[in-house]
Amino acid sequence: MKPKLVRSLAALRRETARWRKDGLSYAVVPTMGAIHSGHTQLVTEGLKRADRVITTIFVNPRQFAANEDLAKYPRDEDGDVLKLGKAGSHLVYIPEPEEIYPAGFCTTVSLAGPAKAGLEDKFRPQFFDGVTTVVAKLFIQTGADYAMFGEKDYQQLKVVTQMARDLDIPIEVVGIPTVREEDGLAKSSRNVYLSKQERQQALAIHSSISHAAERIRGGLDTQSAAQLATRTLMALGFQVDYVTVRNAETLAPPQHRDEPLRVIAAAWLGKTRLIDNVAV
Numbered sequence: 001m002k003p004k005l006v007r008s009l010a011a012l013r014r015e016t017a018r019w020r021k022d023g024l025s026y027a028v029v030p031t032m033g034a035i036h037s038g039h040t041q042l043v044t045e046g047l048k049r050a051d052r053v054i055t056t057i058f059v060n061p062r063q064f065a066a067n068e069d070l071a072k073y074p075r076d077e078d079g080d081v082l083k084l085g086k087a088g089s090h091l092v093y094i095p096e097p098e099e100i101y102p103a104g105f106c107t108t109v110s111l112a113g114p115a116k117a118g119l120e121d122k123f124r125p126q127f128f129d130g131v132t133t134v135v136a137k138l139f140i141q142t143g144a145d146y147a148m149f150g151e152k153d154y155q156q157l158k159v160v161t162q163m164a165r166d167l168d169i170p171i172e173v174v175g176i177p178t179v180r181e182e183d184g185l186a187k188s189s190r191n192v193y194l195s196k197q198e199r200q201q202a203l204a205i206h207s208s209i210s211h212a213a214e215r216i217r218g219g220l221d222t223q224s225a226a227q228l229a230t231r232t233l234m235a236l237g238f239q240v241d242y243v244t245v246r247n248a249e250t251l252a253p254p255q256h257r258d259e260p261l262r263v264i265a266a267a268w269l270g271k272t273r274l275i276d277n278v279a280v
């Protein structure tokens with residue numbers, strides 16, 4: 001199926017108004033493009049819940065710091081639209097930048113709570129204000145019933161869920177398990193930056209946090225398990241931003257043994273920053 005491609009908010013709203021008139025529900029899948037099977041899985045899951053799926057592609061300048069990879073972020077619009085069509089997305093919204101940030105735009109949506117858990121926010125201080133501002137706009141522009149997000153970006157999933165709740169945006173945020181390569185590496189648009197050798201080393205991020213989760217299940221304390229994983233990654237040449245164990249819902253440091261836990265990590269391999277997380 002060839003999806004309908006729209007670039008203006010007016011055209012998007014014409015399509016969604018028609019769906020509403022026909023009594024159809026719809027889900028939105030926000031992405032930055034460079035579509036891979038992690039993204040198309042979100043489309044597949046959206047189709048299970050709603051009659052129609054909109055995928056958005058917008059490389060959001062506000063969530064990149066000056067020294068980050070905005071200019072070289074991989075872009076392949078034609079390929080993306082093809083893949084999204086194959087996955088069953090009915091509409092692809094690729095807004096012109098002025099549809100998101102028109103001249104004079106001066107609002108920032110900014111959260112505390114999970115957005116200040118000391119994980120991504122500590123290493124990318126501009127990141128969540130950029131994410132929540134653009135995601136709030138995409139929720140409001142699309143008016144979707146469901147929003148599909150990957151667990152791969154675990155803190156982001158918690159942050160956008162909290163934002164929709166706090167702002168009474170009538171959308172259900174749905175988290176989808178991480179899609180992985182055969183060796184366990186989480187699919188990511190940024191994996192194309194890895195050299196052949198780095199690509200082989202990269203699997204260690206998933207294996208080390210999986211071992212940490214196993215050790216915690218086996219009775220090891222959370223701090224020692226995180227330290228072991230950090231040491232393993234450093235020994236393999238990673239520069240580790242953090243490996244930490246948090247409450248899976250609040251992202252706060254664990255208080256007692258029976259709360260739901262998540263091992264969450266971010267580390268650099270050469271010039272590529274990888275993030276991953278697993279349930280305990």
Ligand code: AMP
Nearest residue numbers: 031032033038149150152153178179187
């Ligand atoms: P991105 O284009 O990287 O900003 O990601 C767009 C959406 O796809 C976010 O909700 C991500 O969490 C999700 N996503 C990215 N990679 C994966 C993956 N490997 N598995 C599941 N979801 C993913």
